[in-house]
């Protein structure tokens with residue numbers, strides 16, 4: 001399922017910390033992602049990992065780790081970073097960069113709309 005409208009991010013994290021322009025896609029419902037965990041979805045033709053933090057915030061990134069393809073949806077996270085489950089590189093939610101030196105991940109705007117998860121890619 002997807003929305004038909006196109007939106008422009010008004011700020012916040014985008015691709016590598018830049019503002020993103022893209023298409024908004026409904027990928028599921030908020031309750032599909034338990035608090036404190038991540039789940040993999042498809043937004044259009046892009047595989048994404050969406051996280052719902054315990055503080056209620058939402059984050060989205062590419063599904064595969066840029067280091068060696070690890071499943072980022074299975075990673076651990078807090079309000080600042082995501083940790084890949086395979087080799088434990090970390091990635092900042094703010095801009096996708098890795099303090100440990102791995103390549104950056106793409107981070108995508110995500111928000112809730114009437115209980116639905118909307119990711120813009």
Ligand code: FES
Pocket residue numbers: 065066067068069070084085086087088089102
């Ligand atoms: S595959 Fe993610 S850190 Fe290696």
